Amino acid sequence: MGSAAERPLTRNIRPGREPLDLAGYERTGGYQAARQALTRMTPQDVTAVVTASGLRGRGGAGFPTGKKWSFVPMGDDAPRPKYLVCNADEMEPGTFKDRLLLEGNPHQLIEGMVIAAYAVQADVAYIFLRAEYRLAARRLAAALKEAYARGHLGRNVLGSGFNLEMHLHASAGRYICGEETGLLNALEGKRANPRAKPPFPPVVGLWGRPTTVNNVETLCNVPHIVSRGADWFKALGRGADAGTKIYGISGKVKRPGAWELPMGTTIREILEEQAGGMQDGLTLRGLLPGGASTDFLLPEHLDTPMDFGSLAAAGSRLGTGTMIVLDDRTCPVGMLYNLEHFFAQESCGWCTPCWAGLGWIERILAGMEDGTGEAADLERLAAHTRMLGPGHTFCALAPGAAEPLQSGLRYFREDFERHVREKRCPWR
């Protein structure tokens, strides 16, 4: 885990062992940041320090966290109750960084949520957890129980006069539930169709009330920012972006895993130093740097820093910061078929380009793998990546699904053509 640099998020995580209980967490300085925020700072102070820290959302979109909080109506006229929701529905293929935090240090998340809830003056908080994260569910439930018993949750949190109810909600298990507004509908017991924006959740959210939705990793950063300051946090990053980031790698590398590293660590460092490089005999052909819904990058991009701006300049996205690696013995068409099968299957069925378009993409890719692909299919696929662009669909699922496909078509065109020409998958 990690380099010599500071690792605030994972410092107290002990892989393979039970997480710190409340007492253990407090011995490491836990809940001091919450105490400080709730008793010595105004909600505006908290938001200000988070804004100043440059913290950007770690769920994939990278929206500035402090700015998101500032949209929440404050004061006596604000609609009540207000809600904070932790998006722990980590279901993107290849992404498992929140799991580390959820299973490894649940109190860190709870403390972050207490502070965030205070900043936006939320009355109720929910942790919306991926259905399959059973271990995390067990550990979170235990931690919540402890926190309630100690007065860190419920009425008069930490003796501050601030009240906060916090609930753990296990998702019913669909990818779309991780979409911010689909999540809110799911939490309300409705179909997890995303909502139209505007209005945005900070104004009209859960049950129509102001709601802040933040990712697990984002919230886990908050206690450290409050206790150590915005400048400290900014200095953690190597480039334009502040803080550390939990990067991950899956694919045929020597040591797949997740590591907390300074924001802006290069792809090469993560791949070669942390993951130990490609497995013996395999060569890197490309990678999806930020999870399944980001554009491919190539070996020539290895020295790109993994931060928001640099990856965008290279033609992809930071996304969740967890990369999927493609080697030279794996069929890129097969990989894309696998990905698009996932996205097509997880379409909520609301907007036509997504429910119909992704299904068609999946069928074309399946046909190529089966040897029934036709030359015109390449143009069909390319057209779909254009037609499923942002703004064309109701939410970001289909545009996300189009990203690896559009870059895959560009970088691995010869592989697609061989499938059509040879009427089979040449890798099999």
Add this chain to the structure above:
Amino acid sequence: MPTIRVDGKDYEVEAGDNLLHACLSLGLDLPYFCWHPALGSVGACRQCAVKLFKDPQDTRGALVMACMTPARDGTRISIEDREAREFRASVIEWMMLNHPHDCPVCDEGGECHLQDMTVMTGHVYRRYRGDKRTFRNQDLGPFVNHEMNRCIQCYRCVRFYRQHAGGRDFDAFSLRDQVFFGRQQDGALESAFSGNLVEVCPTGVFTDKTLKSHFTRKWDLQTAPSVCVHCGLGCNTIPGERYGQLRRIRNRFNGEVNGYFLCDRGRYGYAFVNSERRLRRPLLRRGDGARLEAVTAEAALQHLEILLADPSSVIGIGSPRASLEANFALATLVGPDRFYVGVPEEEFQLLRHVLDILRNGPAPTASLRDVEGADAVLVLGEDLTHTAPRLALAVRQAARQASFALAERLGIPRWDDAAVRCAAQDVTSPIFLATLHATALDDVACATFRAAPDDLARLGFAVARELDPEAPSVPDLTDAVRALAGRIAGALRAAARPVVVSGTSSGSPAVIRAAANVAWALCRGGPPARLCYTVPECNSLGVGLLGGGSLDAAIGAVRDRRPETVIVLENDLFRRRDPATVRAFLEAARHVIVIDHLLHETAARAEVVLPAGTFAESEGTLVNNEGRAQRFFEVFHAGDEVREDWRWLRDLIRVVGSKEAEDWRSLDDVTAACAESTPVLRGLRRVAPPAGFRIAGQKIPREPHRYSGRTALLADISVHEPKPPEDSDSPLAFSMEGYPGNPPPPLIPRYWAPAWNSVQALNKLQEEVGGPLRGGDPGVRLVEAAASAAVVYFDAAPPAFAPRDGEWLIVPRYQIFGSEEMSVLSPAVRERAPQAYLAMHPADAARLRLAANEQVDLIVGDVSYRVPHLAVPDLPHGVAEFPAGLPGLAGLVLPTWGRIRKVSET
């Protein structure tokens, strides 16, 4: 008004619209699916994509969904943009991946929005090579057919059914390209508005099951504008005919009345027109004990000439289900003093009350649109879901008014439907329902109150008193009722557009008076409250305006003055009074003449029966509960000896040598005479254009220009194509020839516009989409309030209801499917009608030591009915509910006191 630029051209649009609404209102063709003018925007189908340019310098632009984008001043868009066109064609192509392309065998074919939009976008070639997904269809009951494979997942059905109409037994299931719209399991759709799915669905997933049973292509239907005859609301309809059979009913938009939706009784109650019990030839009984025999019209009229020779020996009994003109013709034949309205005295008094209140009080009557827009509603004594279903749907929309106010504060446009509903999840306008029993509308009420009719009236009186200290006080109120009255009064007073809804179904004059007091108290102090009374039948208010005596007065006249001949117009008296009374009456009259379209019990006992056209085979004017006079037109020519009832009566007037009908050549002449007869009816002349009306010298064709087989229709009888029937009564023609454009609203026989073959062609006929018809919504309101009238309150609230020992107050319980005479003759409606029952509180049932559903004898006077009892927990003690008007049970005038006996103890 904002100006938007579309493809380089500037247009003025209504402020606050979205771009789709604006473009369609401008007459521009922009395809869409999920958006519906009554359901708003949700942005699901992505079909209405247009290119939006940020400013004049922006030449790239970006695709936006027109339905989700406000039409702000200066907005620059392109519909014709290449990328936008390609995207829209792609959306259709995507929808078509799984669509079965079964148009040739699809009931929707020819009026399918999906067909129209597919052609509009130019998607032609199929490129998808995969399999199509398939579904198992469900049996959704007798009204709606289910064919899920055709679905394009626009979500309109579920949004209408659940959100707009409040249904619970229908939903969207599963995800991706396999979303299933239906019920959790097979079974009849529970909502009384399920038939609207047929029109809401843009393709053939939900189609009219009754039409399927006698299917004909949509372009082969002969249609005319009509008015529903199955309750007092007067919803506008478009019936369609082929081969002499009525095949279906569709909604006819009237912005003031039914808007886009009908109830299932109105949509599916039409089959009585095709009934085997229809009278098609005059019948004559030659001598007592002889059978009724078919005779020619001449023979019947000859016979009647003798019967009617002495005018003083003839009385006429009219009907609230016959047109004004028919009733007026009967009154003309027998003379106003010998004309009777044909409803029991009790109902007659209720109708007079309603009319007095609406005409002499300050509170104006409410249209359905007024009710939908109300921001506070008190319903007193009516289970609208069964007595006036479309009005219940309107009240359901009124409950949303508060959410629009909230949305406005949050900057959410009203049309942004999902966002408005999301923001206002627990916000509803104050809706108070005071009824005898729990109703299917209770879910939108902020408070409900259940009591016997007298106690419902007392609540109303108490509300009026809370609003105005000068209103009469109500003695002996409980604290709970006083508190509720205070709460209702507060909510109504705080409203800008309050409406008080009541009606005749509880049979209580006190309830009707109480509702008037509430509305008048509001009018005195604050906002102009509107009053909405339901009435039993399609022309109840019309015959009320015409005047005359009640049925009981007619019975009394026969008993006392012994007129020898009784003419009964469209009225089965056995539905009005108990059988013994009616039998005695019919026997006391020496000659009974019935003019009607069905051989019912009264007709079966007549000496002469003259076959009349139903609403679909005749024309005339009906006055709905709002006081709105509306014209219905002949859809098809019945043939045989069937004639409009006013024509039979005209002939009788001539037969007896009277000159009064000398110049009655067409309906217009009767309408004019009727309008002259009394000042309140003067507006009748303006209801619809006269028969001589022409556009460019042409009549309006009842048959669409694609009507097929004209020359072959009757070829099995004769190869010589007959001359189509003449229509001297209206500007409509029984032909496909005539003016091809759109006529004035009262004459619109169907919706069609070039490229728009589905009901959505209506967009082209409105001032703006969703708005009134171009030229004004049809109908003329005859009943106007006396705005400046001083309020004279009804005083004397009734004493609190006191249950009696050994007796029950038997009140009517109306059934949407079953209580109405004609609709229940439709097999589909009959299938949904309940069996007979007697409902009472479980504690009352326990007192009678009744086992569950055990049979009881209900004894009212000399009459007794044996029915199972039904324990209904929310009924007041001492009150029992008896289904109104079910076949075999009609004729009991309710409410009344009766005895209930356990069968095993009799």
